[in-house]
Amino acid sequence: MISKEEHKENPLDMGAVEFTAVGKQLIYKIASFLNELPQKPVTTSEQPSAIRTILGSGGLPLYGESADKIIHEAADLLFDHSLFNGHPKFWGYITSSATPIGALGDMLAAAVNPNVGAYILSPMATEIERQTIQWLTEFLGMSKGSSGLFVSGGNMANFVGFLAARKAKANWDIRKEGLGGRKMLVYCSKGTHTWIQKAADLFGLGTDAIRWIDMNKDQQIDIKVLRTEIEKDLNNGSYPFMVVGTAGSVSTGSVDDLSAIAEICKTFNLWFHVDGAYGAPAAVLPELAQTFRGLNEADSIAMDPHKWLYAPLEAGCTLVRDARHLTDAFSFHPVYYNFDGDPEDPAVNYYDYGLQNSRGFRALKVWMALRQAGRHGYEKMIRNDIELATQLYQLADKQEELEAISQSLSIATFRYVPAERRGDENYLNKLNEKLLNELQSGGKVFLSNAVIDGKYCLRACIVNFRTTTEDLESLIRIVVEEGRIIAGNYPPTKTDSQ
């Protein structure tokens, strides 16, 4: 028998007094961290060996320590040795500044710890996820009755769409028989994010099943080439099943002609999936209605609240026009599950909708932020980010030593071009790569890169509610200063110009 007294000795449980004291300390520490964020370097750029030394190389602890000590140490380690994507001068890749309410939401979700795989294990959490998904379908202007689920991020959200498509468009029992030697093909632009390769590989098609379609001068899928390729494959006995349109490409933020893709999918009876992991939230802006025309005709959409809805990692979601396509693709009902509930008042069991079985409560932080900002608050933040990217493009365009390359949604690209090296593309590519590495390790700002029509560019993706115009002005100054130093230290060699 285990007595109540022995439970008190439990090494992991915390009483209310201790939890409140330690928790309060942590909240104070987080509040001052957020307050001091703009004064900190964006990253400390320490090498793995330095971080390992700081962390120490002790083995598995044999005896426990106090929660208070652990919480303080963990917070200090992270506050002193991290890259801060919530910093106003962070614009790398596509990772947003995270909502403070989201941090609190994650804590609440972890405290209640509902398993949102099945309704019976998570009644309120399941319904909050369902409501959040419904709000997101409204956000994107999808038809009533659209559905979906939360996943960890963009890759997983696209995988769910891919698997729903594979099942819906196979005219045999693919879940039982597999591909059976058939050549199922998927079409997407050459600018599509690398998730498509993982999906084709992992889900049995092989990467040769991807038809990479050329892009036009606006970095959109070339619709004419797309149609010709599909016709060619149909004529040679292959099995086209899906077209992926991108709404906000990872390199430039370009949005494909979604309505033209929808038309082609209708003509050839193909699944229309949109990778809107980054860009889909901009569809909320009335002034971008034309850009996103056709989005609401997609059979499935991947969109990441941890990108442009500013949710803390992780939060992605797949939205579908018909939930049946998810259960068709994912449902199994083993005898040891008693989740069916009352047929008169049917429950949503999310394990039936996707790849996961046990599921955390990712929706809560998104639900809270949607309530805190409302549609109008989000419109304002997303519009600001686009406005800032436009300003950055203009600032780069005005500065003689910079070449502004592209701007779409909240991504702007540009490069450093010293006057005497104009046209020397090999040199410029190497110079800008060195410049990016210098900027990334310098800690004053954080950009990433894009290669556009063979040009190595510096790329800023602004999904950051802390960034101001002054931050971008200082970015331009820093890039030019660093560019001059690096060009001075790096005179072109013979091979650079080849």
Ligand SMILES: Cc1ncc(COP(=O)(O)O)c(C=O)c1O
């Ligand atoms: C367009 C697009 N799709 C998918 C992804 C993958 O998202 P995640 O990193 O959340 O898996 C990204 C990531 O940047 C992206 O930009």
